[in-house]
Each structure stands twice: as structure tokens, then as C-alpha cells.
Amino acid sequence: MVASIQPVAPPDVALSVRDLTVKLPQSMERTYAVENISFDLKRGQILCIIGESGSGKSVTANAIMGLLPRVIRVSSGTIHLDRTNIIGMSPDKLRNLRGRVVSMIFQDPLSALNPLMTVGAQIDEVMAAHGVGTPKSRRSRALGLLTEVGLPEPELMYHQYPFRLSGGQRQRVMIAMALALEPSILIADEPTTALDVTTQAQILELIRDIQRRKGMSVMFITHDFGVVAEIADSVVVMEKGHIVEQGSAQQVLKSPSHPYTKRLIAAVPHLTGEDRVPLAPVDNEPILKVDGLVKTYRSGSALFGKQRVVPAVNEVSFDLAPGRTLGVVGESGSGKSSLGRLLIKLLDNDGGGILFEGRDIAKLSEAEFRPLRPRIQMIFQDPFASLNPRSTIGHILTVGPVAHGMPYRQAREEAKALLAHVGLDAGAFGRYPHEFSGGQRQRIGIARALMFKPKLLIADEAVSALDVSIQAQILKLLDQIQRETGVSMIFITHDLRVASQICDEIAVMQKGRIVERGPPSQIFLDPQSAYTRELVAAIPGEQPRSTRPVAANE
């Protein structure tokens, strides 16, 4: 072949992908996972690949690592790692490159670590598999790595099993493993997505710090523009298997040229230090008054050995006015979800009171509370698990009202009207949940909660599982519903940016307690507690922006 002259990448390019096309097996929704994508990762730079779910960003990473599942094949294109083309390379040679030249960190550090091996043994294994060093030298290197990724007491850490570590510590161990053979390229596939915001900030800093110190090249896959703003040198934007835009971080973030990029950036929730304009002057009695609410989890049997007592919700008190939204914000384990479930009595409380419309519902038995259930409804987190896969949408929407005595015919008409209201076709009525996308399912979940015309709506991480563009639509829908129906809302989320979009007031929870409560302007611009300050500072790529920053402080 005449045209076999390799397009030799310039020496400052560590990884070069040219015209890469990866074919999907038949019966998938599209033919190619990625089609004709080309990009370069320059030496000593951080390249962010950003896209929504299904954009092909993870497939790209796995193609570079040679870790594609057997049914998915690279059908054309080249991938040059340090000027060697790895497409079509024998599995043995490829295995030799992995870990030594290029290594990867994964999204979920718990499933990526072997639960039956100590941290030290796993780092040691990486080096041993490539025949590097003696047991003694490997051990000292592993300890060095543990120190380098900022883990406390490396000697102790060396002998720990993964389940004893926190999510952030596990991700540090993963990074230590990836660094063990001093690779020149590090691929990070959504390494901070499963982590809390404060931990995410630390891990991002660690990656950037190590990258600078070692002069490594990093390919960082993410769906979060905040993360991009935080660490990227250059950016590749992917949509449905195509690269729609690439360039320097500055250029893409500040003046995006492709409409998709513009749409994505516009959809990213930003912190607003501005308070929401209330619907109407509020002078009524609060609809909900929570007083000293307590929930304690006990694990282990009282009969055998010690019981472990974990306070999930500890002396929480607040009140909520009709038609207003209270945001409950906290990291995982802060007790925010338990609080939501207590309020709707899916969990029983251990103390305190819940005054709903002047009546203490905390004391009611399930049978006594059932007639009140229609007044308090919930929108769940996972749009896939929260709809019964074996029920039609019609059944899902009508079963509740029918159980409370509404004639089926009327329930059906109301369900159809509501489906149209939340932006779905009335034809959805006879279909099954698996025929809908995540965003559409979440609309169904919202419609289900609205069937009863509730007075109080509890949204438990209702937009966390959705892509940003869908997230923005759902938030808009919730806002519109509140303006139309005057429903009060409790919006539980781990994402301060989302909370700032929709809440009149925000309560910050830490270890089961509310540490601060106030309007968004106070929480974001003038946080009173140290923990809130830490949370706000950890939000990636963001300083609170207010259209009237001065006015808020004056």
C-alpha cells in the first residue's frame, strides 16, 4: 500500500487517536460506539473528554487500554501510544504496555479493588506482574506511593483491606496502583463521580498535583463541566459517538462554537447567590413543623455481641411554609435521605415530632396514616428502580388513587392529563417503563406523585441520576409545578449547585444534624458554619456568582 506512511505524531504528543471507529454489535441502538474520532493528548497536559451518558467517552478510554468487551471491535483507525500503534497489537504486547506506559483509574473504587487483598498486596501485584523489583524493593516503593497519594500512616494502610477505607481513600489507593510503574499516560474514567464534593475536590487536586510533579499526561473523562473548568488544559466534547468540538479549555468553556457544547454549558447548574422570588407573601401557618426529630440505626443483634448504634438523624428541627421549597443538602451519610423517609413515614422515627398541617403524624400508626398519605408524596432518586418494570405507566399512575377510592375512569382521565402536563405523550399510558429514557421516567415519577394533588412533595435526589441537560429540564418542570399548584417542597440533594437553583431556603446537614439553615444568598455568599464554607469551596469550577454581589452583602 502506498498510503501506508504513518502520520507520525509530533514528538510532544503522548497519545494520538486518528479516525477511530468502534463498531457495536447488531441490535444495539446505533451502529458505532464512536465514529471517526481524532484527538491528541499532548505531553504533560490534562485532556478532558466530556459528554453525556452514551456519548462514547468510556468506549474511547477502553479502546486505548485495549479493554473493550469481545463483542465490541475497533473497525478502523489508529491509536498511537508513544508512537507505537496499538490497534492490532498482540494481547501479550498490549498487556506489557498496560500499567507501564498507560494506566487507568476507574469510577467506582470499591468494585475496582479486590476485596480479598490488602492494599499493599494489590500495589505490589502491579509491579510483580511486570517483573519489576524484588519483594523488598516493591514493598518500599508501595509505601512510598501510599505516602505520595496522601494517605495517612502508610505502614498501617499497607495492611488494610479495601472495605475499611472510605471512598476517597480507596480512590487514592487506585491512583497509587496506577502510578506504581510510572506510566507516562494516566487515563481517569469519571474518577470522582462516586465521591462527595469535598472528597472530589481533594482527589482532583491530587491528580493535578501528581501530573505536574511527574510531567504525566492525563486523559480525564467526565460529564461535569465544573470538573473541566477545574483541571483541564484542553477539552474534547463528545455527542453520540462523535467529537463535536475540541480546543483549549479556555476556548471551549468561554466561547463554545458548537450548539451542543453551548447547550451543555448553558445547562450546567450554577451557584446563584440570589434568592428565589417567593410566590406570594407568606403569612400562613407553616405546613410542616419538625421538632427534635431523631432516628437511630442499630446494627448487629442485641443477643450476640455488641450492638452498633448510628444516629442517622439527630435532633432535627425546621419548619416549612406553604408553597416554599426547602433544600436539604449534605454529603453521603449525612442523614438527608433518612430525614426524607421519616417525613413520609417510610421509616419510623425514634423521637421528636412531625407536625403536618397542625397534626403530629409521627405518632400515627400505618393504618391511621394511610388516609393522609395522598397529601405527602415523594419523587425518588433512581428513575430505573422506582417504577415497577412489570406495570404499565397507566397502572403506575392510577393504582394509588384507585386504592384510595377514586373511580378508575376518572383516575385514567387525570393520569392522561397529567402525562401531557409533565411533557409526555398521552400514548405513554399503555406502555412499560423500559420503553422510556431516564429523563422521561423521572417525569413519570413526578406525575405519579402529583396524581393526588399533594400538599407536600419530597424530592429525594430527584435529578442526581440524570444528565445535566435533562436535569435542567426536570428542575424547570418542578419549578413550574410549584408555581401552578402551590405545593410545598423538600428538595434533598448532594449538589449545592442544583439546590441553589430551586430552593427558597437551604438546610445543610452533617452527621445527622442541621449545621446551618438560611436562604441561598447566605449559604453561598456568607456561610456561617465552617462545614458550609468547606462545602461551598469544594464545588468544582465555581465561585458563587450573583448578579448583585454587592447588594447581597450590604
Added chain:
Amino acid sequence: MTALTVIHSPIHWWESRVMRRFLSHRLALLGLVMISLLTLACVLGPHLLPYDSLYIDLRARFAPPFTGDHYLGTDPLGRDIAARLFMAGRTSLLVGVSAMVLSILVGTIVGVIAGYRGGWVGASLMRTVDGFLSFPSIFLLLALAAALKPSASMITVVIALTSWMEVARIVDAEVRSLREREFVLAGRMLGLSRTYIMFREILPNAMGPIIVAATLTVARAILMESYISFLGYGIQPPLPSWGNMLNGAQQYLASAPWLAIIPGAAITIAVTSFNFIGDGLRDALDVRDDRV
């Protein structure tokens, strides 16, 4: 705003992924065909054959198969084996299927309640299951059959009594994991009754394993019936069943081996076919397996 963009028409059940995968499972398909043929033969056969299953023809005793007008030969009393085999098949298959239906019913109800309620209710139900499981089932069968008057319906109940526990365990485990799913919480949020949530929301999601257990239970029940009838405590002659045909054949094993081979083959075909169908269903219903 994304309006609804789902376009494909509703899928008929015979076009579904599960069906496609089941039909591509060769052995399961073979099992299905064999069972259908066997059932058809048992239903229609006795009407088409020239001899009644109880007609005694002393001049034609011990006729070997494929000779004369007794297609599968005759037994020591000169009764037509083909006619007896198909009549026996009616009894054995009916006992097998009814025992399956009974044990699935009991096992599912116990399993769903134990799995959903948990706590002391679940624990005491499952300990009862353990209790039943700890009896040697053949011994129990024989003791019960000896104590009570053997009849087809009694045998069915006795077999069901010794095989519902496995179903209960499978359903219990399945419901336990489904109970934690958000759609169950959503059902509680809507104020649905406990019974409704258990049997209308959760149970349909557990049908896959139950169907698989059902096919395997039929196979086991047919075997059990054969055991007891072979040992003389089951279906009583002159009413034929595959098991008591074997019983009658054992003293002539050397001189007239076809007396044992023919009902033995029928049992083997029925049991393996049901097992193949069970295997095929299990693979077809396993969502984790992504072969298309």
C-alpha cells in the same frame, strides 16, 4: 422539551427477547417438542390403539415389541403395553403437573410473605421450611403413603408436601432483594395495602425464577411418583402408572427386558425434557446474560 419519542410498536410476547432466546436454546426446544408429543400420545393414543389397557389376552402373553398387532408387545397377563404406557402416562403426567401446581402455590405464598415481612414472621416461616427440608423426603413419602390409602390425588398431595420448600426458598430470596427496590417504597408511599404490594407489585417481578422452579418441580414429581409406585405404595394396579409398570417388570428382567425398558424410557424422556425446558427458561430469563 423532549416530548415522547418512543416509536416502536408494542412487542408481542412471541417476539420478545425471552422467547427468542428460549427458542434459540436447542435442547430446550427439543424438550418442548418431546413433551408435547408425549402428552399428545397419552391423550389420543388409547383411543387409536386396537386394545384396551385392561384387556387380558392370555394367548399373547410376553409378546415382544414390534411383532404381531401389539406394537410394543404385551405383559405377563397379555395386556397391550402401548395402551398401558399411554394410560400410565396420563396418570404420571397428571400427578406430576398437579403436584407442581400445588407446591408452587404453597411455596410462592410462603416465600412472598416470608420475604416481604421479614422479622419474626419471615424467620418462623423459613424455619418451618427448614424443618420440612430436614425430613428425608423418600422416607416421609413412604411413611405417609403407607399410613394413608394410596390414590392418585393422595400421592399428588404427598409429593407436593415434600417439594414446596425449595420454591419457598427461591421466592423468599427473590422477594427479599425486590423489597428494597424503590418501586416498593413508592407503593407504600401511595398507601397501597401490604397484600397488594406483595402479590401485585412484587410477585410479577419474581415470576422468572418461579417458572424455572416449576418445570424442574414437574420433573422431580414425575420421578417421585415413579419411586413410590415402583415400591408398591403409590398408584395401585390395575390402574397403570409408569412406576408400577416398572414394579411389575422387575421379576421378568432377564426374560422380557422390554417390560422395564419401555416405561423406563418414558420416564427418562419426560424427566429430561422437563429439565431441558427448565434450563432453557433459566438461561432465557437471566437478564445478566447478554447474548442476543
